[in-house]
Amino acid sequence: MDLSARKIQILQAIIDDYIMSGVPVGSRTISKKYNMGLSSATIRNEMSDLEELGFLDQPHISSGRVPSAKAYRLYVDSLIKNGKIQNNNSIEIKKYFSSHIRRIEDVVQRATYALSELTNYTALALLPSKSFETIRNIQIVPISSESALIVVVMYGEKIYNRVIKISSNIDKNTLDNISTVLTERLGGKSLYEISDILGDLINTLNINSDLLNHINESIDTFFDDSQGNLLKTVGAGNLLNYPELLSVDKAKNLLTLLDDQNEIIHLLQDNNEMEFTVRIGPETGIDDLCDCSIITANYTMPNRSKGTIGIIGPTRMPYKRILEILNTVGKELTNLLDE
């Protein structure tokens, strides 16, 4: 199973050539272009071995060979292991941002545009998950005699709010007091924890249980917020740039997949803390993506919660370059959010 140095060299040449040309590469091409002092016949034998080992595929019997997902995996792993992914300083990412953009959503949106333009692939971005957010401050603000606004400020500047009905006999002072208590009790907690705490509060304080229930219900609905906007997608048209995805059916399936954000979100969220996650073809676990790779990097918010940014493109992809771009954009994004 262990590959000889020569096999690796040949495999590398095939990968390089195929990434550049996009057409199956034959033994003669390798023999001539990458002069390693071997005849095409020898290359042929080695290629035959490599195919048997699962690193090469042959679209049809008299065509050249194409790297398999396994080959790309080997290649990408060696890139990452050998620390070949540096910052690509030639990339001018700053120019995509204007200084007055503040909201997290907008910063991420811009980065996604940047990524799509820089790579010419479809860029994806996942906003930080709510499960990392913790509450900083809660304030109930009356807006009419019968309604109030509950504002929940999270660490990291994210803000949720809801209008709730209140009975008209609650005055501003009472609301202020309740706000103070809630901030004390719920500060530092995540949205997932507060339902229980509020339940306790209702039992122990035994006041305004109506109001607290309303608040509890409101906070429950925070989870619905921007569900549709959790995922940004830019450059879907770029999918049509690549002949291997160009069959109408494939392209349509991919576009439909992008519409149904849930599946993609799950995929992007599952990135076990790695700096990069590279999913090649079948590794994505989604049938429609069997000819695609998804490469993602994480960015970090000041409150340590993590979002994900990445691209989706054909498995034939200049992985080194893309990883460098992603590295650069991810770091820059983290920096921007730090301000």
Place this chain on the structure above:
Amino acid sequence: MDLSARKIQILQAIIDDYIMSGVPVGSRTISKKYNMGLSSATIRNEMSDLEELGFLDQPHISSGRVPSAKAYRLYVDSLIKNGKIQNNNSIEIKKYFSSHIRRIEDVVQRATYALSELTNYTALALLPSKSFETIRNIQIVPISSESALIVVVMYGEKIYNRVIKISSNIDKNTLDNISTVLTERLGGKSLYEISDILGDLINTLNINSDLLNHINESIDTFFDDSQGNLLKTVGAGNLLNYPELLSVDKAKNLLTLLDDQNEIIHLLQDNNEMEFTVRIGPETGIDDLCDCSIITANYTMPNRSKGTIGIIGPTRMPYKRILEILNTVGKELTNLLDE
């Protein structure tokens, strides 16, 4: 120039047939299928006239005829003028909404999904323009010794907020007072008007000008909010369903157009208060859309501001059905937002 009843009848038949079949329709087809007691030769003569008048196009010299944009225009105008656009009660739109969705964005997003599924075209939605929103309530809430949250509640439940720095010597009461004054002075105004008013306030009151300036700056940035999310797009993949748009170049251009939201936004915003706006092919004014039609309807928010919802598809489109669906969805959307 005025068309005989017979010409109109024949034109109608051609439009109907072409909308259904998608292939250029010939004289014999009309003569046989729509038995109006005329031979194909007569139809041929009439078709020749209709072509000269600009209602029909001929893809090539020996093919059948295809309705021109002008023909569709005539058809659509007659549909609308004769009040043929009813609610299509067979359309189950309610099932697309679950009851706990509250935020405007999410309701509209759902409606957009619904529209895309019902029509099998690409659905677009434009959120109501900020210029219609008016301020209901302003509240400044301290969140730490050096920062406060300014919350601006608009009529129609939209809420803006920003974190601003405050000097630590401003206490909660002062903030409350300022909030009250601001609400009094700015209530009922639109975001566009307040800069001047705040300027006046700074001059006349001559207190806390620092804070008021901060607030002014913050409110200025409201205009940046969700600029990227003003436009919803669902079902881009549906563009690939229609052979007339299927050339790779065309499809790519369309997808790129959808990415660059500004152009579409302008198009959708320009709908001069009509119940429906139908733009056929060249009428869109966008080159890439010369084979597409855009049909939009308005929906109304409780605060009377208007958003737009619509679809984009090939010029060959069952206009009657689509207009009915749009009518139904638009009305339903207005109802939902009313609650």
Place this chain on the structure above:
DNA sequence: AATTAGCAGTCATCACTATTGAGTGCTAAC
């Protein structure tokens, strides 16, 4: 034992051709 040259065989691609059929315009007859 590894490498290479040579050769037969496979297969996608492309250009070319012929065929088919839907559709037109025109003219003469009804």
Place this chain on the structure above:
DNA sequence: GTTAGCACTCAATAGTGATGACTGCTAATT
């Protein structure tokens, strides 16, 4: 004014053969 008939056009389709880039295999070479 309407229709029948006919010559003509043209897109679409299928079939053909040539081309060229491959491979796998075998026998010769190093």
